[in-house]
Structure formats: C-alpha cells, structure tokens
Amino acid sequence: MNAIVALCHFCELHGPRTLFCTEVLHSPLPQGAGSGDISGQNEQAEEEEGGIQMSSRIRSHSPAEGASADSSSPGPKKSDMCEASGCRSLAGGHPGYVSHDKETSIKYVSHQHPNHPQLFSIVRQACVRSLSCEVCPGREGPIFFGDEQHGFVFSHTFFIKDSLARGFQRWYSIITIMMDRIYLINSWPFLLGKIRGIIDELQGKALKVFEAEQYGCPQRAQRMNTAFTPFLHQRNGNAARSLTSLTNDENLWACLHTSFAWLLKACGSRLTEKLLEGAPTEDTLVQMEKLADLKEESEGWDGSEEEEKPSSQPEVVEGQELSKCSPETSLMPDCNSWNVAHRRLSVFRSLRHMRQVLGASAFRMLAWHVLMGNQVIWKARDVDLVQSAFDVLRTMLPIGCVRIIPYSDQYEEAYRCNFLGLSPHVQIPPHILSSEFAVLVEVRAATRSSLYPTLFDDEQSLNKYEFVVTSGSPVAADRVGPTILNKIEAALTNQNLSVDVVDQCLVCLKEEWMNKVKVLFKFTKVDSRPKEDTQKLLSILGAAEEDNVKLLKFWMTGLSKTYKSHLMSTVRSPTSSESRN
DSSP states (O other), X not given: OOOEEEEEEEETTTEEEEEEEEEEESSSOXXXXXXXXXXXXXXXXXXXXXXXXXXXXXXXXXHHHHHXXXXXXXXXXXXXXXXXXXXXXXXXXXXXXXXXXXXXXXXXXXXXXXXXXXXXXXXXXXXXXXXXXXXXXXXXXXXXXXXXXXXXXXXXXXXXXXXXXXXXXXXXXXXXXXSOHHHHHHTHHHHHHHHHHXXXXXXXXXHHHHHHHHHHSXXXXXXXXXXXXXXXXXXXXXXXXXXXXXXXXXXHHHHHHHHHHHHHHHHHHHOOOOOOOOSOOHHHXXXXXXXXXXXXXXXXXXXXXXXXXXXXXXXXXXXXXXXXXXXXXXXXXXXXXXXXXXXXXXXXXXXXXXXXXXXXXXXXXXHHHHHHTOEEEEEOXXXXXXXXXXXXXXXXXXXXGOEEEEEESSOOOTTTOSEEEEOTTOOOOHHHHXXXXXXXXXXXXXXXXXXXXXXXXXXXXXXXXXXXXXXXXXXXXXXXXXXXXXHHHXXXXXXXXXXXXXXXXXXXXXXXXHHHHHHHHIIIIISOXXXXXXXXXXXXXXXXXXXXXXXXXXXXXXXXXXXXXXXXXXXXXHHHHHXXX
C-alpha cells in the first residue's frame, strides 16, 4: 500500500511533532537509509503476523554518512527539539530501520521524518492537523480528513500516562496518509482495529510505569504542597520525556517499525483491484433467465422412468441451442449431443465466410431479413450445413430475439420460429413464398464443381452446393437499410480485421442498439409519450429511418424480463408514494 504511517506527539514546548514514520519504497533506498551493516548490529528479527513474513534488519551508516544525512534532513532544527528527547525518537546518528518484503521486493523504511521534502511537508501538515484542529469529541479516537493536494489522513489520537506531565498525560496520534481517498475509507475498519491494538499496547506499558512512579513518589500530593510558580517558568524546566522512558521499553522503535511495516503490507494485501466490466448485458440476463427456467422445469419432473411420447411438432429454442433434431426425437440429452456434434462439423465458419460464399447482394438480403425479424428458411439435405448457417446468422441478433427450429419435416409458422430448417421435399405455402416477411435459402447441388473456391478441407468445402436466396420483397441494391447492417458489412469487408475482432464488433453493435431499444421501450411503453415526441426521440437516437424503427421494435421483444420488471417497478414507486401523501 502506497502510504505513510506516522506516530505524532504534542509537545508542550514546541507543539505537534512527528516522532516516527514508516514509508514504502519501490526503488533503491534513499541516502538516509544506508546499505552497510555494522557487525555489532546485524541482528535479524523475524516476525510473522497474519500469515505475512518479513525480515527486519537494523541498517546503519558510517559516521560521515550519518552526519551528512542528518545535516541535509528536512526535519526541525536542534533548537526546536526537547532536551530530554521528548520530540525525538532516534538518535542523531541513527539511520532508521529497513524491512525487506521478499515476496514483492518492497522495502519498508522507518525514521523520524521522510527524507523527501514534499513528503516531509505532507506528514508535517497531517501531524499538526491531527493534534490541533482535526480531533474527535473527547480528543481521543479516530477521525478522517484531507484533500486531493495534501493527501487523505486516517488519524487516531490517544493519551499516554506520564506522572511528570501536566494533567498526568501526554497527547499522541497515529496517522495513516495516502492519496487514494476511496482506498483509505474502505480500509477504515482494518486500520481502526490494528492501530487500536498498537495504542492499547503502548498505553498498557505506560500505565505500568505510571503506577510504579506514583506508588514511589505521588506527584499529585507533591504538586499540591509546592508553592505556586508561573507556568512558563515551570514548563521550561519540565521538558517532555521520551516515549521509551514512558513505556520503559528500549526496543520500542524497532517494535513500532515492525508493526507499522506489517500494517502497510497487510492493508495493501487485503484489498485488490479488479477490472469491472459494467452491468450484465441483455444477452447475459436472457441466458440467466433461460437457465433458471430450465432449472425449474427439471425440478418439476416427477422422476418417472417412462419415456415421453414423441411430440408431433419440433421444439422451439429461444436464445439457446438445445432443440429437437426431428419430430421423432424429444429427449434433451439426445438433442444436446446432436448439437455438439453439429457444431464440430459446422460448414459456415463466420459471417465473413458466409458472405464470401453467398455473394455480397445475396448476403445483404439475407442479413436484412434476419435483422428485421423476418422468418429465415433454409431448405437442404445437409443438416450440418443448416445448423452451421443458423449458428452464424444468430450472432447478429440479441439472444432474446432468436427462436430456432433447426430441422423439420413440415413447415412451421413464423410466430413459432424466425429460423427454420426444412428438408428439400417439404412444401412451403405459396403465401409464404410471396411474403415480404420471409426469405428462403435453397441449397442445391452445384452444376459445376468449380462454382466456389475451396476454402477448407474437401469434406467441409462448399464446392458441391449452390445457394439460391429468394424473397417476396427483395432488398434493392440502392436501399440504405438499417444502420447496424451497414456497419456490419463495413466490418466484414475490412480485411484488416480478424474474425475475432469482427465478433467483438458485433457484440458492441448489438449492445449499442439494445441501449437504444431500452430508451425507446421506456419512452413508449412505460411513459406512454405521444407519437410526435417519439419521432423526436428517434431522431436523437439516430434511428428515424423506417428500417431502423422496424429493427428497434423487433429487438424490443428480446428485452429480458428482469429489465422490464425493474423498469416498471422503478417507474411505479414514485406514483405510489405520491398517492400515499
């Protein structure tokens, strides 16, 4: 975690002072923390807390390095320091403490002040605010403050018992400073618990010293018997004692270093950043609803081992690929395995491949009918071919708009499916053949073997087929068509885009137009706006053309039930509250 943890003290002579701070270094150590080990101080302490292991090693400079570092330090002058080290944690020649995190190669460095002037200013300002104006009621407890320029601060103020201090206690604070406000707020419970534990330990040690001193020489009675002395003269002769003296712990700063270093390490490990892809798409919601419906159906089965009677009509699949292969097959496991086998033997590999095979004009007519919601009929002997064609064409539509009967021995009405596969001998009603709301693709044996180039292996090539696309309302070549169709064709003709990139373009285009469908649905179905306002909205959405309007109305049928119910509930709630008032 990129933060600084510091221990601050309010001195009666000099005001708020920073005693000890620990910071994170991702780069080589600064000049104030050397790299040479003194032979007499090469003790290595191992600490394991919360599953995190760190090695803390006391580092030191040569006397010349220590002197230069001390002279160039941005800390306060010696004249501003208490004579009894009340405002100082480490000795003048002490370089600080360094801990190495072996997992991340991060160093945690502790000293009295940050060596960087900007960091020193930030910590200094946070120290002053934590012990002056930014305090909670009772002057003891946690508080949050800060801004974007000087960072955000979690501060916990507390008192330490001191038999020689005014009021028998001295004021301290532990602050955590970082620039990420959200991260620091989310870490509040963790920081509060761990810092409260450090404070309790310090207060416990100081209380024992205070009670021992009071038992040996009670200060309250002595002060009552002492003649009155002006406060200014009295406090000049009673400088603050160091925290090591108050707690009677010579290893206090080393212990604080390990505690602060572990705090930074643990707080940074408990919260991780994750890439959020936003709200679920309509296709995801529809898939979840379909899975929920299948689960309810499976739970409703009585578990009898008797096989169901064959259905007279093939099963319609809405937004899914589970379906019946023929009128004689009705068990879902068989359909599932049939579908997997057909997917493996698919002939059409992508929309670009289909466009190359059918031709630009035939593909545009077919794609126009698909996007408009008209019935798409394929007549062929090869079931694999029909299934692969539907698998490719359905990628242009939202899942909720897809209703497929992969293969049937009889014609099915358009209200039951918009993708229908038929065997060649099935008779299609004449009014369907002449209808402008249907398109027929007949797969015939090719008259010449070289009619289409060989794109794949011989067994999967389309050389042996001839595709005839007809409709009662053929799409004129000069017709503008829906906007999304033009964008799809532009992506397919762009050879710089791979098939995977084109697939992602389709996803983005579908989501863009589904957002327009949502706006139109709320505007017309929920708010019941007049036609004039609806036309203005369509102009704003860039969908005022006739084909775009038809497409939006068809795609509106693919909205998920979750979205519709949520929208209706949010719209009705203000009305119900107003009626109550």
